[in-house]
Amino acid sequence: KNQVEQSPQSLIILEGKNCTLQCNYTVSPFSNLRWYKQDTGRGPVSLTIMTFSENTKSNGRYTATLDADTKQSSLHITASQLSDSASYICVVSVPGNLIFGKGTKLSVKP
Amino acid sequence: EAQVTQNPRYLITVTGKKLTVTCSQNMNHEYMSWYRQDPGLGLRQIYYSMNVEVTDKGDVPEGYKVSRKEKRNFPLILESPSPNQTSLYFCASRGGFSTDTQYFGPGTRLTVL
Numbered sequence: 514k515n516q517v518e519q520s521p522q523s524l525i526i527l528e529g530k531n532c533t534l535q536c537n538y539t540v541s542p543f544s545n546l547r548w549y550k551q552d553t554g555r556g557p558v559s560l561t562i563m564t565f566s567e568n569t570k571s572n573g574r575y576t577a578t579l580d581a582d583t584k585q586s587s588l589h590i591t592a593s594q595l596s597d598s599a600s601y602i603c604v605v606s607v608p609g610n611l612i613f614g615k616g617t618k619l620s621v622k623p
Numbered sequence: 624e625a626q627v628t629q630n631p632r633y634l635i636t637v638t639g640k641k642l643t644v645t646c647s648q649n650m651n652h653e654y655m656s657w658y659r660q661d662p663g664l665g666l667r668q669i670y671y672s673m674n675v676e677v678t679d680k681g682d683v684p685e686g687y688k689v690s691r692k693e694k695r696n697f698p699l700i701l702e703s704p705s706p707n708q709t710s711l712y713f714c715a716s717r718g719g720f721s722t723d724t725q726y727f728g729p730g731t732r733l734t735v736l
Contacts, residue, residue, distance in 0.1 A: 544721045545721060556727030
């Protein structure tokens, strides 16, 4: 069964600290892996898209990694800001569909 | 500005009263889809469309209909809403390639009493 598991479910960090969110998937066939940021009550916004052959992609303070062999991805946030408080969703693409993880809720405190 | 719009943003209705949630995109995207988001379940795909007059079921299509008569519009129709369709709904669109960025609308919060 195609599944995307994210951990932790929630995370609280202090402003300025770094953090890493995890995503494990059991999806086949694999097209690409995406990370989205979703502010409360708003639509998700794309952060990164990685294909099978890419193992790192950055978008400002966000860096995503992909290990296609172990079927794991991570999203690293550097020097967190209050505006990083949101849910971060890992999504794996298969032909014709996107398999969504349930997200990690990040709270950045001053 | 590239965007996906949805209307209405909020809707409270009663069981059995037909409703339509509109979705429109201005990016000439081929691929459009509808999702619902429920607490603890994440986003689940309802229907998707790969082009005009081409639609297909997603993971949770029961109780929903869609149409794609024009490239820019992809309305979601609930013929006879029930309380278990109370949810937050998102429309999304992207270009024709699987690596294209997917853009989501702002969401429609639907309550069925």
